[in-house]
Amino acid sequence: MNQQTPIIEVANIDKFYGNFHALKDVDLTVRQGEKVVICGPSGSGKSTLIRCFNGLEWHNSGRIVIDEIEVHQNAKRIRELRQEVGMVFQQFNLFPHLTVLENLTIGPMKVRKIAQAQAEETARGYLDRVHIPEQADKYPAQLSGGQQQRVAIARSLCMEPRIMLFDEPTSALDPEMINEVLDVMVELAETGMTMVVVTHEMGFARKVADTMVFMEEGRIVEVSPPNKFFTDPDSDRCRLFLNQILEH
Amino acid sequence: MQDATALKGQPLSSPSPVQRFFESTFVSVLIYAIVIGLICYGSYAGAQNMGYNWQWHRVPQYLYSFTDDGFQLGEIFYGLGTTIVLSLTSFLLATLIGLIIALLRLSGLVIGSAVAVGFLEFVRNIPLLVLLYLFYYVLGPIFKFDRYTASVLTLAVFHSALISEILRAGINAVPKGQWEASKSIGMSSGQSYRYIILPQSVRFMLPPMTGEVVHLIKSSAIVSVIAVAELTTIGRNIISDTFMSFEIWFTVALVYMAVTLILSIGVSHLEKKYIVDQ
Secondary structure, three states: OOOOOEEEEEEEEEEEEOOEEEEEEEEEEEEOOOEEEEEOOOOOOHHHHHHHHOOOOOOOEEEEEEOOEEOOOOHHHHHHHHHHEEEEOOOOOOOOOOOHHHHHHHHHHHOOOOOHHHHHHHHHHHHHHOOOHHHOOOOHHHOOHHHHHHHHHHHHHHOOOOEEEEEOOOOOOOHHHHHHHHHHHHHHHHOOOEEEEEOOOHHHHHHHOOEEEEEEOOEEEEEEOHHHHHHOOOOHHHHHHHHHHHOO | OOOHHHHOOOOOOOOOHHHHHHHOHHHHHHHHHHHHHHHHHHHHHHHHHOOOOOOHHHOHHHHEEEEOOEEEEOHHHHHHHHHHHHHHHHHHHHHHHHHHHHHHHHOOOHHHHHHHHHHHHHHHOOOHHHHHHHHHHHHHHHHOOOHHHHHHHHHHHHHHHHHHHHHHHHHHHOOHHHHHHHHHOOOOHHHHHHHHHHHHHHHHHHHHHHHHHHHHHHHHHHHHHHOOOOHHHHHHHHHHHHOOHHHHHHHHHHHHHHHHHHHHHHHHHHHHHHHHHO
């Protein structure tokens, strides 16, 4: 592992919201096929960090290079980059006025200019992979939260990205639906996709993570492989956090 | 005041007989009819007092007529036709201008919002009539356009201000997550608007837009001051021929009402259908 080429390189980035220093001198490298799980208390900058990877937020200084493209406020370049980087949101953000199938095909058809028939074939393939082929013609509001999130994952995959970002994908779900989404994510991990996941699902992290990242107050405090991370983390703050969330 | 346990299990106090009497459908309709009747009687009696000679029987010829050629619509409907075409053209143009202004304001460009705000303040702070005179007497001769064009431009510019606010509110009502999702699959701003944001904002825009169309149809009457042959002008012409001012103004008012009511009812059906579809 970890011998492959880096696909995400983050160097000394800082991010401010007004006076609030959201990210402080963050460095991170993700290699191709690597699964990185980022955890930490709320407000620690986890979401902000991964949202900087596809230009939903802009870093104020430092460099982010993704797949040899520097993240930059150049509209055309950032659009190209976003096609390579899929993102799954906490609130699913499906397009409510489109059917499930249309949600999946609109990106490939309008952005990648793929013909409808081919886009639909690909979309049905991904719906199969997230185990809801029978929901293709429904509207998002007719699906459960877990199903919606799986559609959202399929929507991102339809763009054939090289990296998948997950921003607390299970936090808005009812407990009984969390596993169906995590199962899909585990299956995706097994295909060798590069994944950066912000989550508190430590069971999932133990199962798939190659690298664990702990953030606090805008800083990366700990980066270590899961076996070390869960048993003997370097920082006390990380140990405390793990105790808090693993006790329950 | 009794304590809560004593009140438990007792039915809620029922309305008093007097209250019930006034709330019954029959009584409400009766009161409504009496009030309307009084108003009508008052107008009629007032008109009688001033010696007004009612000639309702002469009104239908201006609505329709049977000639050797068969059934024909009267002058009033020709006026109505002009009003509708004028309103529709102005509305389409107003929507286009409104959309541009709304997008300029949402663009986040300093120049864009400055232009938009300048335009809005200019239009909002000028009376419609003055704007019409400006287009007809000042810009018309300069740019060589006729009274009809001046009317369309006036109505379009005047209503584009409110329409741009309706569009902006509708666009802002779409959750931010929709923008993020469409951007994250690589869509440009234009594509996001076209495929994701605008289709969803229609639902928020439809009710205020209907109000605005009704408003536009009504304010189109103002172009009668520059003698564009629409409904109000036709009404005025008929009156100058026949001196039936009461009958004709009532008729014209009813025609406006009929059009705007049909429009409102139509849109509210559309709205229900649209909501069910989602």
